[in-house]
Amino acid sequence: MTESTDTATPPLWGPMTSLVLQNSPASGPRLRDFPAFVRAFAEVKLAAVRANRELGVLDEVRAGAIAEAASEVARGDHIAQFPVRVVATGGGTATNMNVNEVLASRATQLLSDDTDLTIHPNDHVNRSQSSNDTYPTATKVLLVRQAYEVASALRELARSFIRQAERNAGVERMGRTSWQDAVVVSVSAAHQSHAAAAERFADQFEAAAQTLLEVPLGGTVLGTGVGAPDGFTPSAVGHLADITGLPLRQCTNRIDAFVHADGYSALADTAARCASILFKQCEDLRILSSGPNGGLSELTLPKLQPGSSIMPGKVNPAVPTMVIQATFSIRAAATGVGMAVAAGEPDIGGHFPAIVAGLSPALTELASVVSVLTAKCIDGLRWNQARLALLAARPFDAAIARAEKDGYDAVSGRPAHAYPTAQKE
Numbered sequence: 001m002t003e004s005t006d007t008a009t010p011p012l013w014g015p016m017t018s019l020v021l022q023n024s025p026a027s028g029p030r031l032r033d034f035p036a037f038v039r040a041f042a043e044v045k046l047a048a049v050r051a052n053r054e055l056g057v058l059d060e061v062r063a064g065a066i067a068e069a070a071s072e073v074a075r076g077d078h079i080a081q082f083p084v085r086v087v088a089t090g091g092g093t094a095t096n097m098n099v100n101e102v103l104a105s106r107a108t109q110l111l112s113d114d115t116d117l118t119i120h121p122n123d124h125v126n127r128s129q130s131s132n133d134t135y136p137t138a139t140k141v142l143l144v145r146q147a148y149e150v151a152s153a154l155r156e157l158a159r160s161f162i163r164q165a166e167r168n169a170g171v172e173r174m175g176r177t178s179w180q181d182a183v184v185v186s187v188s189a190a191h192q193s194h195a196a197a198a199e200r201f202a203d204q205f206e207a208a209a210q211t212l213l214e215v216p217l218g219g220t221v222l223g224t225g226v227g228a229p230d231g232f233t234p235s236a237v238g239h240l241a242d243i244t245g246l247p248l249r250q251c252t253n254r255i256d257a258f259v260h261a262d263g264y265s266a267l268a269d270t271a272a273r274c275a276s277i278l279f280k281q282c283e284d285l286r287i288l289s290s291g292p293n294g295g296l297s298e299l300t301l302p303k304l305q306p307g308s309s310i311m312p313g314k315v316n317p318a319v320p321t322m323v324i325q326a327t328f329s330i331r332a333a334a335t336g337v338g339m340a341v342a343a344g345e346p347d348i349g350g351h352f353p354a355i356v357a358g359l360s361p362a363l364t365e366l367a368s369v370v371s372v373l374t375a376k377c378i379d380g381l382r383w384n385q386a387r388l389a390l391l392a393a394r395p396f397d398a399a400i401a402r403a404e405k406d407g408y409d410a411v412s413g414r415p416a417h418a419y420p421t422a423q424k425e
Helices: 017-021 035-054 058-074 092-109 119-125 131-167 187-210 234-243 254-259 262-288 319-343 352-378 385-391 397-406 408-414
Strands: 171-176 178-187
Touching: 017 092, 035 058, 035 092, 035 131, 035 234, 035 352, 058 092, 058 119, 092 119, 092 131, 092 352, 131 187, 131 234, 131 262, 131 352, 171 385, 178 187, 178 397, 187 262, 262 319, 262 352, 319 352, 397 408
Parallel strands: none
Antiparallel strands: 171 178
């Protein structure tokens, strides 16, 4: 039993897609749920058909129709025509053929009024390509864009922390170690440290994206380039760079690119480490805003929504709690990506559908929750200066200064021999 589209018109996909639908589970995320990935795949096909036309392996009429169909899909048209699961039977071939069949059918429709020519999904749309090179190329385009989106969100978060640092210049609070009073610390310096972490991770996301800018398009099967004409790789990669606006380039070692997929792990690990720091920062916000009567109540977070269905007037730290929960799935996705990268074969690395299915939603989630954290929490938090002054009234700063002059034991009021010592046996 195959899926139908959301329209009354016959589907644009063909027999390969139908077989994949018959043999895959009926539930689970579909390509149509990943429009950014479908866009990237269509852009790969558009670059390939332009190269094929330049090199004379596709006639002008067919190439023009395929290019028009690919452009339609790249701008978001026909998204319902991609019902294949992201993780489907056949792996990347299932996705590649769903795209090939949709573009072939749509291109044939575009030609129907003017010619008897037809477009074949393999012979024409997939010309000079393989699932081996198109799928990872589309994956890299997708993930590079997402990495830049996360970096942008983190830089805005950093700017929000800097605004809080400027707003709270000169404000001090009691610092603690092991949850016991320690010394006075600067609120402004703390926010500057938060900003530094956000900027650092933005840099790391951009650096991870750099490792994915080498694309294997033109390597066809296992990096051999079999079935692609001379000159296809530089032409296709050049067109893809122009289409996407990304500084994509050919692989310096094509076999390495096919065998090893560690660039995806680098991006996933960056996401996991960033999620860990966001977890820590949001947990700190929850602790410092605890109360208002039974906790620290050092700062007040924006009051956004009721925090209880039974306790009237109770308000919880809704946004930090959301971010904390989001970090669980982000860190779990990074673990899955690492497993997919490690589980390669002697001649090809990475289970790319699993990488897309795990990492793309994780990056989307990360960018989304960081933006909400910025706008709905950090921008509006306020430090309760009267409470800070009360709690910081008796820090250990003076005791440290006295100990430098009079000695630790004299200031602590407890002679050294009063501390327990190890018993001799």
